[in-house]
Amino acid sequence: MSDRLDIQFKIRLSPAMKDRLEAxxxxxxxxxxxxxxxRLEKTLDDDDHLAEMEKRLSRLEExxxxxxxxxxxxxxxxxxx
Numbered sequence: 001m002s003d004r005l006d007i008q009f010k011i012r013l014s015p016a017m018k019d020r021l022e023a024x025x026x027x028x029x030x031x032x033x034x035x036x037x038x039r040l041e042k043t044l045d046d047d048d049h050l051a052e053m054e055k056r057l058s059r060l061e062e063x064x065x066x067x068x069x070x071x072x073x074x075x076x077x078x079x080x081x
Contacts, residue, residue: 013021025035 021032021035024039025032028035028038030038
């Protein structure tokens with residue numbers, strides 16, 4: 001009996017996508033499964049990073065708005081002021 005906790009997940013791919021994944025896996029010296037997992041992990045990590053960057057940008061925009069209000073200046077590039 002196997003102690004593996006991995007699950008199998010079946011998907012449909014176009015032949016072109018399969019070829020691209022096989023080529024990438026070969027270039028990266030890993031199995032197609034490992035290539036798919038690496039790419040999915042990177043995409044999900046990138047999503048997390050993007051969400052964090054969006055939060056930081058929003059906080060910066062709030063700080064700029066507060067400074068504009070304090071100094072009485074306006075953003076010449078923003079027509080909504």
